[in-house]
Amino acid sequence: MAKNTCLERRLEFDDAGLARDLFGVHNANLAFVAEKTGVRADSRGSVLTLRGESIEVLDQVAEAMVSLYGMLKRGVPVSPRDIEPALAHLAKAPGSGLCKLFEEKSFIVSPKKTITPRTATQRDYLGAIRASDLVFGVGPAGTGKTYLAVAMAVADLLARRVKRLVLTRPAVEAGEKLGFLPGDLMEKVNPYLRPLYDALHDMLDFQRVTEMLAEGVIEVAPLAFMRGRTLNDAFIILDEAQNTTPEQMKMFLTRLGFGSKAVVTGDVTQVDLPRGAPSGLIEARTILTGVPGLEFVYFNEEDVIRHPLVGRIVQAYERHTQPSETK
Structure with missing residues (x-):
């Protein structure tokens, strides 16, 4: 029948060097395309041959590669990491191309980093941060919520649109469990803040980050340190906000100052709060939705951008747990 018929598309690119970049090291990008779509992709020089049984999928892959x-x-x-969101975008909107998704709204964070949104939600998120003084980014890990926020913060700082960055997280175990660890409070909670440091170091040279931290231009601190302050001319990021209590969330939101x-x-x-304790982020969604001047952006699993191997590992674990869950 028709479903067993192998269809073929042949693409020839005019720059062999760029074609190699497109195909990936040892054709890794083509292998990923085959894994995700079932389309066989073979290259010879700058020529790419696509073979598959569905004309729709074949056209989608061809459009993505072009x-x-x-x-x-x-x-x-x-x-x-661009391959999967490109395929997903074109599956939803065939013929739309990728310029709007990948090129529009890209920006230079620093001499070390240029940021480009990889999904439509990421693009909307960056637009919301530009347009609103308060933005909530809600969704699963791996969607770029924190990373993109730090990128925007660094860009605003270097452009002198703000005078300092304040990055904070709730330390949900900053009580007796951490009390047994050596060092002062900051040394005890630093492991909870490490993801914020990692994002900063991806944007700026290590020495520059160190200097800005020493000068107070960048502050990375647990949420408890925000109490009683009013932060003017600052870009403030609250990460892992699902682990705030309603009181902590209200305290944080009322720290916002002029500029x-x-x-x-x-x-x-x-949510890692004690069982039964309400989450400040969940409550804020109910209380603040529709309030002028702020915006909620919701990410979903389609916005998760993983290394291809990580995706295969997750799938393997899911396959492993399925039999026991169905017993």
């Missing part, structure tokens, strides 16, 4: 190649020709970097912007990020499915 669009990604066009981005490379315009100097827009393409990495393996400041705040981003609150969290995953409401990963």
Whole structure:
């Protein structure tokens, strides 16, 4: 029958070097395309041959590869993590191309980093941060909520739109469990703040981050340190906000001063508060939805951008647990 008929599309690119970049090291990008779509992708020089049984999927893959190649020709970097969102975008909107998704709203954070949104939600999130003084980014891990917020914060700081950055997280175990650890309070809670430091170091040189921390231009601190302060001319990020209590969330939101912007990020499915304790982020969604001047942006699993191997590992664990769950 027709479903067993092998269809073929042949694409020839005019720059062999860029074609190699498109195909990936040892054709890793093509292998990922085959894994995700079932389309066999073979390359010879700058020629790509696609084979599959569905004309719709074949056209989708061909459009994705042509669009990604066009981005490379315009100097827009393409990495393996771009393949899956490109395929997902074109599956939803065939013929739309990728320019709006990948090129529009890209911006230079620093000489070390250029940021480009990889999904439509990421693009909307960056637009919301530009337009509003308070933005909530809600959704699962791996969607770029915190990373993009830090990128915007660094860009605003370097452009002198704000005078300082304040990055904070609740330390949900900052009580007796941490009391047994050596050092002062900051040394005890630093492990909870490490993801924020990691994002900073990805944007700026280590020495520059160290200097800005020493000068107070960048502050990374547990949420408890925010009490009683009013933060003017600052870009403030509250990460892991699902682990705030309602009182902590209200305290944080009322720290916003003149000339400041705040981003609150969290995953409401990963609350680590004591059993029965309400989450400040979940409550804020109910109380603040519709309030002028702030915006909620919701990410979902389709916005998760993983290394291809991580995706395969997650799938393997899911397959492993399924039999026991169905017993």
